Amino acid sequence: MLDDINRAVELVGEELGLKGTASKLVEEYRAKVVAARESVKNEKPKRVLLVVGRSAGLAQLYAAGQDTYLTELIELAGGVNVVPADLGRYPVLNKEALLRYNPDVIVEFCSGRSVTECYDEAMSEWKRLPLLDAVDRGDIRFVGEEGVLKPGPRSSGYAEYFRRLLWETSAGGSPSID
Numbered sequence: 001m002l003d004d005i006n007r008a009v010e011l012v013g014e015e016l017g018l019k020g021t022a023s024k025l026v027e028e029y030r031a032k033v034v035a036a037r038e039s040v041k042n043e044k045p046k047r048v049l050l051v052v053g054r055s056a057g058l059a060q061l062y063a064a065g066q067d068t069y070l071t072e073l074i075e076l077a078g079g080v081n082v083v084p085a086d087l088g089r090y091p092v093l094n095k096e097a098l099l100r101y102n103p104d105v106i107v108e109f110c111s112g113r114s115v116t117e118c119y120d121e122a123m124s125e126w127k128r129l130p131l132l133d134a135v136d137r138g139d140i141r142f143v144g145e146e147g148v149l150k151p152g153p154r155s156s157g158y159a160e161y162f163r164r165l166l167w168e169t170s171a172g173g174s175p176s177i178d
Contacts, residue, residue, distance in 0.1 A: 001069045002033060002076075005155055029155075033076055036159040040078030046166050048079040049103035049134070052090065052149070053111070058125050061093045069151045077162035079105065099131060105166055106134045107141045115144040141165050 006026045013022020050070050053062035064070040066085040074081055082101040083091060093101075106126070110118030119142050129135050143165070148158050 001072050001151055002029075002155055002159075005151055006030065032157055033159045036163045037076050037078075040163060040167060043078050043167070045078055045080045046104045047082045047102070048074050048166065049082050049098070049101065049106045050074065051106060051108040053109075056125075058095060058098075058129065061098065063091055063093050065089045065091050069155070070149070073148075073155070073158050073162045074107075074166075076159040077166050079162070079166050095129065098129060102132055103134045104137075105139045105141060106132075107143060107162075107165065109149060110142050110144045111149070113144070115142045118142045118144065 006029060009026055009029075010019075010022050013019050013025075016022075049061075050064035051061050052064050052070075054060065063083050064081070065083040065087050066081060066089070068089050071081045082103045083093070087093075108118065108122055113121075122142070123140065126132075126135050126140055134140055145161075148161065
């Protein structure tokens with residue numbers, strides 16, 4: 001999907017008569033992606049659950065599955081998505097599924113809320129599942145930047161953002177987007 005974004009930037013640049021500028025941007029994007037990937041290539045991949053929405057009490061979780069833009073970013077950052085491919089791109093999961101997949105890290109997107117609001121609300125619910133490795137270790141991260149959910153020219157920078165999110169951010173935190 002990131003390659004599709006790069007192709008779109010090149011096409012738009014060509015149409016606008018800015019082919020050189022577009023090519024330079026794509027080169028910069030690719031360098032960012034390679035840098036993020038290279039920085040974690042010797043690490044054991046972290047098993048990640050990407051939560052894009054949920055109901056109260058964690059009765060239902062809406063997760064990003066395989067073959068999604070978000071999974072591509074997580075993989076570039078040294079993670080693997082715990083959701084099996086046969087569940088589709090955005091499956092609804094229950095608590096039993098969470099226990100079965102047992103992620104190392106949970107990444108929850110805080111659409112429409114600040115990370116602080118999301119953290120305060122979500123942590124009280126996540127703590128009810130102490131058998132999950134991510135919950136036991138406090139490895140739950142929150143993403144408040146809505147732009148991350150939208151593939152586009154900034155997406156290459158999001159690979160680095162997710163690398164920091166998985167490997168450098170303290171529990172409950174969210175790195176800034178550069």
